[in-house]
Amino acid sequence: MSTVKEQLIEKLIEDDENSQCKITIVGTGAVGMACAISILLKGLYGIKEELFLSIPCVLGRNGVSDVVKINLNSEEEALFKKSAETLWNIQKDLIF
Structure with missing residues (x-):
């Protein structure tokens, strides 16, 4: 028979496998x-x-x-800015 804590952790792990979110368990029960x-x-x-x-x-x-805040190296930052620029070029012409 599992404890309530173990049941909660099992549920969190199950939910984590079925979502795009990342669940981290640290220490004794801090989630x-x-x-x-x-x-x-x-x-x-x-x-x-x-x-x-x-x-x-x-x-x-x-x-x-x-x-x-994620520390990006120069290559990662350039790629991030390029992605942002690409999305902006698509978004700027949209009318809401």
Whole structure:
């Protein structure tokens, strides 16, 4: 017979296998969750346009409480900016 804690962990692992989110279990029962959330990136990572991209964020009771800043090397940063530019070139012509 498993404990409540073990049942919760089993459920989290099962949910993790069926989602795009990554669940991390640390220590004795402390559970954290990281999920890529689309947020407005204007001013972050050198992006000047109003562009929404999925990046790792910390979610709190009132929504996004923090953006997880990832240190990118120069090649990764160039590729990220190229992706953002490609998406902006598509998005800028859309009418809402």
